[in-house]
Amino acid sequence: MTPPRHVVVCGAGVVGASVAYFLARRGVAVTVVERAGVACAASGKSGGFLALDWCDDSALGPLARASFALHAELAKQLGVDYGYRRVDTLMLAAREQGTVRGGHRVPAPPWLDGAGVVTAALGSTETTAQIHPQRFTEALIAAAQARGATLRIGVVDDLMRRDGAARGVSVDGETLEADAIVLALGPWTSRVAGRRLPRVRGLKGYSVTLAAPSVPAQALFVDYRTAEGCLLEPEIFPRPDGDVYVCGMADPQPLPEGPEGVEVDAAACDVLARAAGRVSTALATAPITRRQACYRPVTDDGLPLIGRIPGVAGAYVATGHGPWGMLNAPATGLALAELIVDGAASTVDLRAFDPARRR
Ligand SMILES: Cc1cc2nc3c(=O)[nH]c(=O)nc-3n(C[C@H](O)[C@H](O)[C@H](O)COP(=O)(O)OP(=O)(O)OC[C@H]3O[C@@H](n4cnc5c(N)ncnc54)[C@H](O)[C@@H]3O)c2cc1C
Missing domain, CATH: 3.50.50.60 (FAD/NAD(P)-binding domain)
Known part of the structure; x- marks a missing residue:
């Protein structure tokens, strides 16, 4: 050949x-x-x-x-330098209103000082990175x-x-x-x-970035319930450049002709920012720097x-x-x-x- x-x-x-x-x-x-x-x-x-x-x-x-x-x-x-680093990864449970019963099940780092409960360690710097x-x-x-x-x-x-x-x-x-x-x-x-x-189809999701420079290298997967009772699974990734990325809202909206036609729903992005604010006061006070949406390719x-x-x-x-x-x-x-x-x-x-x- x-x-x-x-x-x-x-x-x-x-x-x-x-x-x-x-x-x-x-x-x-x-x-x-x-x-x-x-x-x-x-x-x-x-x-x-x-x-x-x-x-x-x-x-x-x-x-x-x-x-x-x-x-x-x-x-x-x-x-x-494109921000590659190893991270620790934790699982949390949190509610938009009220608290989760019981205390942290594994030691919680100090920045997770909101209404969330840390339920498990999902990964370490041996197994997770960003x-x-x-x-x-x-x-x-x-x-x-x-x-x-x-x-x-x-x-x-x-x-x-x-x-x-x-x-x-x-x-x-x-x-x-x-x-x-x-x-x-x-x-x-x-x-x-x-x-x-x-x-191959496109599955739409929203994300936001928050400006919160002093948050440590700990990725979070959150089991979250909104005030209306919707179950969401926001993912929160602090980045070395001082942004904290939050994603997790799916939307059945069809794929547009090209990436330039992707629409951003500000309300969906705000739900993500609020979820992040429930687990950490540093995130509750952090300004939103970007609201965005994109489609992952799925078979x-x-x-x-x-x-x-x-x-x-x-x-x-x-x-x-x-x-x-x-x-x-x-x-x-x-x-x-x-x-x-x-x-x-x-x-x-x-x-x-x-x-x-x-x-
Ligand atoms: C909210 C969200 C969070 C995610 N988080 C993670 C994560 O933490 N870790 C992880 O591993 N993955 C994650 N993913 C999945 C990951 O982002 C995707 O699987 C990956 O980006 C797909 O890359 P791609 O190159 O296949 O497609 P794309 O990034 O969609 O790139 C396709 C490119 O083709 C171009 N194109 C399209 N049509 C044409 C044409 N006719 N002519 C020329 N160019 C064209 C587009 O402009 C685009 O630039 C996430 C996805 C989403 C939606």
Whole structure:
């Protein structure tokens, strides 16, 4: 098999950025085509929380473990501070009104001085970590560019074929030639791939950032009940840059045409900020610095699509990472680069993620 000389990677979210980086590291000429901007969608607005072993009970386990290790290596190799650090992770219970019965079940750090009860330790600095998602994605693209990759802003409309093989993509109506192509369009992947692949949908979620500079490196998963009795599971991630990120509201709103059309519901964001304020007085008084929304790419069976697009030689896909795209991007990118260049992935076994699996 002759390795491709030029690969077009469609989408500059964390998955496309990782594929582009590892291809460029193998000496392949890469063009990344992105509709709006690097990390403009979920990859710029996610939590950036990473866990070594939280996927161990599913087929994602080996991908997650390989990725967790790669994150630690990349933090040294990329030479950019994108907020990678190990964190302790706690579970809490809290209510918008009233208190939770009983006291803390494990020792509570002093900043958790609100109405919440710490119920468990979920992870330690051995097993959990975080990154700033946008800065990590930008660092991967910059590192790929330093190895000769180019970034082109444009809308991929279609996959171009000749004799059953990919010969490039159509970008804003013009053909961009390539020896191989990768679709990493997140929740928009089905719009270009059509029925060649199992369906990829977008699941909308909201998040806010709060300015609270002196909060320690402790990630929180909260079992929370609103005054109306709704159960929410907000996730709270203090970042080294002084922001505290809070996410957790799902919304069934359909996926818009592109990331620029994503609407933010301020009331949903305020629910998240209030939830954070219930567990810590430092968060109750912290101003909201950003209200945002994005769509995570999800498949019907909950597993990503990583591998060859059936029926089109030289066409590949990497998407559908659901709630774990920031974690699993590195091993996805490395394994797909191996598949494209060597003809087989050696980092992780990709069979469970085969896009040709039964739908
Ligand atoms: C609220 C929230 C919190 C999350 N927290 C975490 C977390 O803590 N840890 C974790 O591991 N994961 C987390 N995730 C999941 C993670 O964010 C996603 O799985 C990941 O960002 C998906 O990356 P992607 O590259 O596949 O897609 P995206 O980030 O959506 O990127 C796709 C890119 O393709 C571009 N594009 C689309 N259509 C076209 C086109 N036609 N032509 C050209 N470009 C196009 C888009 O503009 C976009 O930039 C979270 C998700 C959400 C919603």
